[in-house]
Amino acid sequence: GEDVEQSLFLSVREGDSSVINCTYTDSSSTYLYWYKQEPGAGLQLLTYIFSNMDMKQDQRLTVLLNKKDKHLSLRIADTQTGDSAIYFCAASGPDSSYKLIFGSGTRLLVRP
Amino acid sequence: DVKVTQSSRYLVKRTGEKVFLECVQDMDHENMFWYRQDPGLGLRLIYFSYDVKMKEKGDIPEGYSVSREKKERFSLILESASTNQTSMYLCASSTPHGGYEQYFGPGTRLTVT
Numbered sequence: 001g002e003d004v005e006q007s008l009f010l011s012v013r014e015g016d017s018s019v020i021n022c023t024y025t026d027s028s029s030t031y032l033y034w035y036k037q038e039p040g041a042g043l044q045l046l047t048y049i050f051s052n053m054d055m056k057q058d059q060r061l062t063v064l065l066n067k068k069d070k071h072l073s074l075r076i077a078d079t080q081t082g083d084s085a086i087y088f089c090a091a092s093g094p095d096s097s098y099k100l101i102f103g104s105g106t107r108l109l110v111r112p
Numbered sequence: 113d114v115k116v117t118q119s120s121r122y123l124v125k126r127t128g129e130k131v132f133l134e135c136v137q138d139m140d141h142e143n144m145f146w147y148r149q150d151p152g153l154g155l156r157l158i159y160f161s162y163d164v165k166m167k168e169k170g171d172i173p174e175g176y177s178v179s180r181e182k183k184e185r186f187s188l189i190l191e192s193a194s195t196n197q198t199s200m201y202l203c204a205s206s207t208p209h210g211g212y213e214q215y216f217g218p219g220t221r222l223t224v225t
Contacts, residue, residue: 008152031212040204042216057218069148088154098162098212099170101137104154 002026005093006103013111018076020106022089027070029091033100034063037086044088046057046074076108084110118203124223131190133165133220135203142208144186148168148177149200150217162184162208177198190193193224 003025012018024032030051035043049056049072051064056063062075076083086105092098119134138146143162147170148156157170159178165177175197179187186205190197200221204214 004154005153035216042218043204043214045213045215047212051199058199076178093213098206099157099160102147102155104152108210 002029002091002101004103005052006087006088006089006106008104009107009109011111012079012108014079014081016079016111018074018079018083018107018108019086020074020076021073022103024070024071024072024091024101026091027067031063031092032063032072033088033092034048034061034072034087035089035090035102037088039085042087042093046075079108079110081112084108092095113122116203116205116215118201118217118220120220121218122221122223124220125131125190126225127194129224131193131224132158133188133190133201133203133222134183135205135217136184137189137205137215138159138187139205139215140183141205142183143206143214144180145204145206145214146176146186146188147202147204148172150201155202156172158188193222195224198222198224 033048034046060077066071089103090100116137145160146158161167161180177189203217206214
């Protein structure tokens with residue numbers, strides 16, 4: 001079945017760009033998602049990208065999809081301390097697209 | 113605005129107790145999900161429901177059951193709580209159309225002693 005992998009930890013300085021990476025195994029995944037989880041809270045949908053797109057930009061967030069390599073990335077420009085959180089990558093499948101497979105999450109720490 | 117609520121933020125129960133976790137969504141979504149979240153393991157799907165009274169097992173259903181009597185409400189039941197069910201439980205809902213994105217509640221941190 002589908003497997004989604006992320007690195008566990010990323011530390012950046014305030015004002016720098018952050019890039020969080022994710023790989024997935026099922027090339028037929030229709031949608032790929034990025035969620036943010038702040039301490040003690042549920043997951044908040046940040047953005048998602050359809051599999052026929054290469055890039056999606058939304059204010060400070062840029063999502064890049066390399067379908068050939070099954071690689072997804074989330075770039076946060078001008079990272080702020082409020083961006084410190086756990087970021088989850090998730091993928092859907094074509095036969096049961098409403099089920100999502102989540103990665104284990106990347107903890108982003110933004111240093112002042 | 114999209115809203116998913118869970119009945120408790122924190123819950124402490126004793127081993128062997130029956131535990132009910134409730135989730136309510138106000139978006140008229142067909143699909144509802146229960147996950148548990150443990151450090152380093154990400155989110156693991158316990159059960160999901162795609163319609164009233166319909167349910168399917170997820171990846172880790174053992175020790176859990178669910179109930180969906182109304183479209184907006186999805187309950188997770190621990191028949192006899194055990195210490196290895198100490199975890200964060202997250203409920204989500206989604207529509208079976210468009211981007212299938214899931215909307216999450218704030219979570220219930222359950223401790224079984």
